[in-house]
Amino acid sequence: SASSDDAPADDDSLTPVKLQLQWLPQGQFAGYFAALDQGYFEEAGLDVEIIPSGGDIVPQDALANGDVDYAIAWVPKVLGSIEAGANVTNIAQIFQRSGTLQVAWADSGIESVADFEGKKIGSWGFGNEWEIFAAMAEEGLDSTTVEIITQDFNMNAFLSGDIDAAQAMTYNEYAQLLEAIDPETGEQYTEEDFTVISYEDTVGAMLQDAIWADTERLENDEEYQEATVEFLKAVIKGWIFAAENPEDAAVIVADNGSDWGASHELWMVNETNKLIWPAANGIGFIDQAAFDATVAAALSAKNETGAALITEEPPATAWTNEYIEKALAELEEEGIDIKGEGFTPIDVELLEGGA
Amino acid sequence: MQTTRVIAPIVVGVVVLGAWQLAVTFGGVSDYLLPSPAAILGQVADFGDSMISAGIITGTNALVGLVLGSVFGILLALLAAATRLIDHMAAPIVAALAVIPIVALAPVLNTMFGADSQVGRQIIASLAVFVPVFINTLRGLRQTLPVHRDLMTSYAATPRQVMTTVTLPTALPFVFTGIRIGSSLAVISALVAEYFGGPRGGLGGLISTSAASSAYPRAWAYVLVSIIIGLAFYLVTLAAERVAVRRRL
Amino acid sequence: MRELARWGAGALGIAVLIIVWELYKALGPADGLVIAGVRVLPRTSDLAMPHVWDMVARLGEPVSRADGAEPLWVAVASAALVTLGIAAVGWLMGLVVGLVLALIMQRWRLAEWGLLPWIILSQTIPLIAFAPVVRSWGSRIEIGAFEWQDWMSVALIASYLAFFPIAVGALKGLQAPDTIHLELMRSYAVGWWKTLTALRLPAAVPYLLPALRLAAANAVIGAIVAEVSTGLQGGIGRILIQYAGQASGDPAKAWGPIFGAIVLGLAAAGSIALLGAMLGRYRRVEVGA
Amino acid sequence: MTDAVVISGVDKTFETKGGLVHALEAIELTVSEGEFVSLIGPSGCGKSTLMRLIADLDQPTTGTVQVFGRSAREARIAQDYGIAFQQAGLLPWRTVAENIELPLSLHGVGKAAREARVNELVGLVGLSDFADRYPDQLSGGMQQRVAIARSLAEKPRLLLMDEPFGALDEMTREHMQSELGRICAETGAAVVFVTHSIPEAVFLSDRVVVMSPRPGRVQQIVPMQLAATSDRHDDMREEAVFFEMITAVREALHQGSPSMVRGVENR
Amino acid sequence: MTDAVVISGVDKTFETKGGLVHALEAIELTVSEGEFVSLIGPSGCGKSTLMRLIADLDQPTTGTVQVFGRSAREARIAQDYGIAFQQAGLLPWRTVAENIELPLSLHGVGKAAREARVNELVGLVGLSDFADRYPDQLSGGMQQRVAIARSLAEKPRLLLMDEPFGALDEMTREHMQSELGRICAETGAAVVFVTHSIPEAVFLSDRVVVMSPRPGRVQQIVPMQLAATSDRHDDMREEAVFFEMITAVREALHQGSPSMVRGVENR
Numbered sequence A: 001s002a003s004s005d006d007a008p009a010d011d012d013s014l015t016p017v018k019l020q021l022q023w024l025p026q027g028q029f030a031g032y033f034a035a036l037d038q039g040y041f042e043e044a045g046l047d048v049e050i051i052p053s054g055g056d057i058v059p060q061d062a063l064a065n066g067d068v069d070y071a072i073a074w075v076p077k078v079l080g081s082i083e084a085g086a087n088v089t090n091i092a093q094i095f096q097r098s099g100t101l102q103v104a105w106a107d108s109g110i111e112s113v114a115d116f117e118g119k120k121i122g123s124w125g126f127g128n129e130w131e132i133f134a135a136m137a138e139e140g141l142d143s144t145t146v147e148i149i150t151q152d153f154n155m156n157a158f159l160s161g162d163i164d165a166a167q168a169m170t171y172n173e174y175a176q177l178l179e180a181i182d183p184e185t186g187e188q189y190t191e192e193d194f195t196v197i198s199y200e201d202t203v204g205a206m207l208q209d210a211i212w213a214d215t216e217r218l219e220n221d222e223e224y225q226e227a228t229v230e231f232l233k234a235v236i237k238g239w240i241f242a243a244e245n246p247e248d249a250a251v252i253v254a255d256n257g258s259d260w261g262a263s264h265e266l267w268m269v270n271e272t273n274k275l276i277w278p279a280a281n282g283i284g285f286i287d288q289a290a291f292d293a294t295v296a297a298a299l300s301a302k303n304e305t306g307a308a309l310i311t312e313e314p315p316a317t318a319w320t321n322e323y324i325e326k327a328l329a330e331l332e333e334e335g336i337d338i339k340g341e342g343f344t345p346i347d348v349e350l351l352e353g354g355a
Numbered sequence B: 001m002q003t004t005r006v007i008a009p010i011v012v013g014v015v016v017l018g019a020w021q022l023a024v025t026f027g028g029v030s031d032y033l034l035p036s037p038a039a040i041l042g043q044v045a046d047f048g049d050s051m052i053s054a055g056i057i058t059g060t061n062a063l064v065g066l067v068l069g070s071v072f073g074i075l076l077a078l079l080a081a082a083t084r085l086i087d088h089m090a091a092p093i094v095a096a097l098a099v100i101p102i103v104a105l106a107p108v109l110n111t112m113f114g115a116d117s118q119v120g121r122q123i124i125a126s127l128a129v130f131v132p133v134f135i136n137t138l139r140g141l142r143q144t145l146p147v148h149r150d151l152m153t154s155y156a157a158t159p160r161q162v163m164t165t166v167t168l169p170t171a172l173p174f175v176f177t178g179i180r181i182g183s184s185l186a187v188i189s190a191l192v193a194e195y196f197g198g199p200r201g202g203l204g205g206l207i208s209t210s211a212a213s214s215a216y217p218r219a220w221a222y223v224l225v226s227i228i229i230g231l232a233f234y235l236v237t238l239a240a241e242r243v244a245v246r247r248r249l
Numbered sequence C: 001m002r003e004l005a006r007w008g009a010g011a012l013g014i015a016v017l018i019i020v021w022e023l024y025k026a027l028g029p030a031d032g033l034v035i036a037g038v039r040v041l042p043r044t045s046d047l048a049m050p051h052v053w054d055m056v057a058r059l060g061e062p063v064s065r066a067d068g069a070e071p072l073w074v075a076v077a078s079a080a081l082v083t084l085g086i087a088a089v090g091w092l093m094g095l096v097v098g099l100v101l102a103l104i105m106q107r108w109r110l111a112e113w114g115l116l117p118w119i120i121l122s123q124t125i126p127l128i129a130f131a132p133v134v135r136s137w138g139s140r141i142e143i144g145a146f147e148w149q150d151w152m153s154v155a156l157i158a159s160y161l162a163f164f165p166i167a168v169g170a171l172k173g174l175q176a177p178d179t180i181h182l183e184l185m186r187s188y189a190v191g192w193w194k195t196l197t198a199l200r201l202p203a204a205v206p207y208l209l210p211a212l213r214l215a216a217a218n219a220v221i222g223a224i225v226a227e228v229s230t231g232l233q234g235g236i237g238r239i240l241i242q243y244a245g246q247a248s249g250d251p252a253k254a255w256g257p258i259f260g261a262i263v264l265g266l267a268a269a270g271s272i273a274l275l276g277a278m279l280g281r282y283r284r285v286e287v288g289a
Numbered sequence D, E: 001m002t003d004a005v006v007i008s009g010v011d012k013t014f015e016t017k018g019g020l021v022h023a024l025e026a027i028e029l030t031v032s033e034g035e036f037v038s039l040i041g042p043s044g045c046g047k048s049t050l051m052r053l054i055a056d057l058d059q060p061t062t063g064t065v066q067v068f069g070r071s072a073r074e075a076r077i078a079q080d081y082g083i084a085f086q087q088a089g090l091l092p093w094r095t096v097a098e099n100i101e102l103p104l105s106l107h108g109v110g111k112a113a114r115e116a117r118v119n120e121l122v123g124l125v126g127l128s129d130f131a132d133r134y135p136d137q138l139s140g141g142m143q144q145r146v147a148i149a150r151s152l153a154e155k156p157r158l159l160l161m162d163e164p165f166g167a168l169d170e171m172t173r174e175h176m177q178s179e180l181g182r183i184c185a186e187t188g189a190a191v192v193f194v195t196h197s198i199p200e201a202v203f204l205s206d207r208v209v210v211m212s213p214r215p216g217r218v219q220q221i222v223p224m225q226l227a228a229t230s231d232r233h234d235d236m237r238e239e240a241v242f243f244e245m246i247t248a249v250r251e252a253l254h255q256g257s258p259s260m261v262r263g264v265e266n267r
């Protein structure tokens, strides 16, 4: 790693911390890997192990079960877990915006969620589908009027015409489309080929990547409370690094086991940055209005079995700004820009196959 | 004796389920990660309709796979038994099919046959069934006793007559053994294939969706349905096998 | 000579498969054959059916365009080795569990009646349903210096698939000795243990070998599924989903780990043949799998 | 009247992994119509092989086999013979009646005719009460009787039997021998009968063909000086002439293999 | 001198699905030391059952079985007898030598002693050149000889043999009978020998125990008026006294089952 020379040398003094990601290592998690690589965690007195997940690992469960100390997860999924008995608290809302899109062919006539009616709409499932159900509920649509198809790991179902509109993250699947070759032209697809519906613009929008902590330990465990603030500070620095050095961050993620091509990785970091920066109240600050909107959407959405994500308001312990405020304040004192008002994304050219 | 045979597994089941329930209720095992049998049954009751419809979707895929896989397995085995060359040609392909994990094939088949249809899943189930049916049928077709073959020659029987009078009836129990082994594989495969895309509503998709929001009692309730379907497939094919072994044609 | 002809025919079979693939790709309808709304024959696009030579050529190309990226086949091979190691551990665990269960069931008829139906039933539970449970429970195990590693969860899940054929096959094998042999042992006034070592275990070998082969294939499949399921890094399951995720832009790449998985499974099953060769004397009377 | 079987100059070699196996050499043998001929000889001397040549289940390397004046192949296709083996070889999924009618239904005989014939045959072999049983519900001796009834189904003028009683215990065996004698007398068929048992060969045969160890040759043909086959009954087994004939065959046999060397009998 | 076997008042019934099977009834039998006694009788009359009672492989319902003055169970644990069955029952994964030494190694006999004994035994049964072969490389007769050597391994004073030559062809069988006669004479062991074959029983025995059909009873015990077992040789098979003894046993047998009704022999 790059700059660990000035870090505290004595390893034993570091507090071991496990962070559970919600998917394989990729640019989406650039800030955490950057914090690790740049030695921010070490400086904060933490020995952080970043644990990737796979198809069936539910990060908030790993946290609730005490397997890890912190977990990254989407807010709506965790709301479901909290109702099922998970005792976890959102301590930092890293992504301020939803990055979920629904992508259709430009000539398909699908311009808004209302146009989903009678169409085949792709979604990943695994709890990633709630924004879609929530947005559809607003338009009076549900699984009886819209056919929901599970997408797998790639966009082939959409490219092959099996589904009319595909769920896509701005930072990943949308890029996959732009990297693919249009068999008719032999060239890569361009943005003009698609219409894009962003859930951020619908009432279905829900909060995504947040850092979750163990509620009980937050209440009773002083060391954990202190470590939490230190952890958040390091994470923030990591994300600032990613915002300022997207190319380096992309390389760091690649070094940590991500296998995407360079241009795709860079695109991912850049688009992820866009979901974080600028952060009006400082990175990670939980906007109560946004959180309430997410709760409202989670209460309204019903999936094809008629099950709602949650049936009642989550408890007050579901989120707290206490730690992120502390972290932000301390960093601000150090003169660090925690809002990224001047943030400008770079331009990334996606190469064929994301190479 | 016969009753002990029936009671023994039931006792084991009751003891295990009871211990499980007690562990969750009193033993400090969190109901969160390992839901109690009662909680699971509660979900079965609450979501009965969707359990049934999901069971029908996955069960149908498994059934189609079972039929397709059995038919192709038997047909190819007949060819392989008749022609040594075909047998040897099929050998590496069958060996590969026997070791290929569903997770590897599912995305590919979804792209080939369309993510909006059940065909990919049905093909996955049929591939899982094909292997044991082919292997067992081929073995069965080679079980014909020399004395029976000599007898048929002495009757100057036509190849067709030999096939229907001796070869097929001899092979039949083996064919059914293959189908029985394939039956529970078909259900599992059809279910697992749902994790990798395609129309929603099947058991696999609902297990993962439930688990993703920590609705574990519901997830296990769907698992329970899948076990029941798998068991039903197994028992039906077992019964068919019993009949076939006893009377053959 | 006869062996050579066999291999030749096998190669011919693969060649025919390739030719059918390419012929269908060249001549088949682009959107597959759809009859009554059901696509019975696949699409022929490069996305759905890459050319065989593209898949093979892709193996030789670097994984990504990054500097110093290793060729795809090297990545696949090293991932396969990782998985093979985990599967081997899973296989061993399955062997121990399967043998112990079989011994218990052989020793007490009541245990056979009580357990066997559940052992059969256990295989109708989809692995992915409990992969997270295993990982979570495992991660809480910490005894002294021993700390549970994630790969052990994967091995444990692999053993879940591996133990089954072994338990069933070993039980069948342990019960295989003829009455006449058992009575011989009784006439020698030797007990269960000596009967086991002198008679039942050797007699079980012909039943055990096919079971071990099946278990090896199952262990590999289980390990791969568990890797996918728990997101373990380094193995073939991991690159399987990773490359599948890249299949829209790089369709041929996704086939690399598929071939890797097949070779891996064949290697695992094949290594049992080696074991079988060592146990030759116990296989003088061969039985079917 | 043509002879039932005429074998002339027959040689048979098998190609095996271990090289050529010379099973039969220069066999000359004629079986008249209605005659009962037994083949006896040490294990591996080619008795079964010779019988299989007559049945056209295998072909001679050199020489010819004629059955009722035509080639073995033609005779097989014309269904000139009935055959029975050491294993009864019943189809386990068919009842006794269905097993017996097997050759008839294969050859397209009508249902009524089949039923009538099966009725006759189960009576002949004393299994009328067992027509609807499955083979696994019968004793070994009963199974063998079904096999014999089956071999008689098409009223062949020649019966080929390869150790049909080999798997039976001695007492059942004696009983079956008497039955077979009676049945042959009733049907008037010629029989080629392979056996290991000297008393059996003596009790049943008109002539006993003693074969030498591999390569199998006809060592000696011992004519039986006993009552006509049809007149033989169990008491004969205790008569002096019976023992004489046994001794004659024994000596013919031992002449071919003067010293049975320890541990080298053929399997 | 204690008798080898004393059976008194033995009854044996089996419980089966179809009800009680009365296999043996009121059996009284004594076998002296060194005596060769054959059991003969129709299939299912309980010969094997009786032998299994002596071997303590099964227990009588009533009555007692004594072997060398102690209970059958004690005798088994003390390894007082050697046993051989119709199938040779060799372990296919052990060579001839390893099969023969099986009881010795199970009982912890040292390697050197084992080797010496095996050497003796392969010599005794004429298989010295085959010690390293596996059973499937041997003919049926050779396998049976290995089984006999195995039954002799611990120098038992009593040999129990249940149709040991039942699966062999007649010529090999005669040969094996001569061998067994010689071996028994050499070892001086008492033998209880189950067989279906009258000539075999006659050739080998001091006394032939003829049993009646089920429920098995001792119908008649026929003493053989022949040379001492050790002096019997192949030529005796052609002597008049041999045929006389055969006739005597035959008649004792047929007396028990005057009419063998068609189709009802027991399996």
Ligand SMILES: Nc1ncnc2c1ncn2[C@@H]1O[C@H](COP(=O)(O)OP(=O)(O)OP(=O)(O)O)[C@@H](O)[C@H]1O
Pocket: D014, D015, D016, D021, D022, D023, D041, D042, D043, D044, D045, D046, D047, D048, D049, D050, D214, D267, E169
């Ligand atoms: N299909 C075959 N291939 C090779 N060798 C054969 C074949 N059939 C028979 N033989 C050999 O030919 C010889 C004669 O065999 P055959 O079966 O005719 O003997 P047999 O007299 O019937 O013996 P047995 O009394 O044991 O039945 C034997 O050495 C046997 O091994």
Ligand SMILES: Nc1ncnc2c1ncn2[C@@H]1O[C@H](COP(=O)(O)OP(=O)(O)OP(=O)(O)O)[C@@H](O)[C@H]1O
Pocket: D169, E014, E015, E016, E021, E022, E023, E041, E042, E043, E044, E045, E046, E047, E048, E049, E050, E214, E266, E267
């Ligand atoms: N374990 C058993 N359970 C029930 N019935 C048995 C059992 N063993 C033997 N029998 C019955 O006891 C009777 C005597 O059997 P046994 O085997 O002793 O006869 P055998 O004289 O040896 O006959 P064979 O000559 O056919 O060997 C038979 O009717 C048999 O069915």
Ligand SMILES: Cc1ncc(C[n+]2csc(CCO)c2C)c(N)n1
Pocket: A022, A023, A028, A054, A055, A124, A126, A128, A152, A153, A154, A169, A172
């Ligand atoms: C099994 C499976 N789970 C999730 C996704 C989709 N996905 C991949 S990354 C990401 C963003 C959150 O990390 C999402 C939603 C998938 N394709 N397959």
Ligand SMILES: [Mg+2]
Pocket: D047, D048, D049, D162
């Ligand atoms: Mg023969």
Ligand SMILES: [Mg+2]
Pocket: E047, E048, E049, E162
């Ligand atoms: Mg018996």
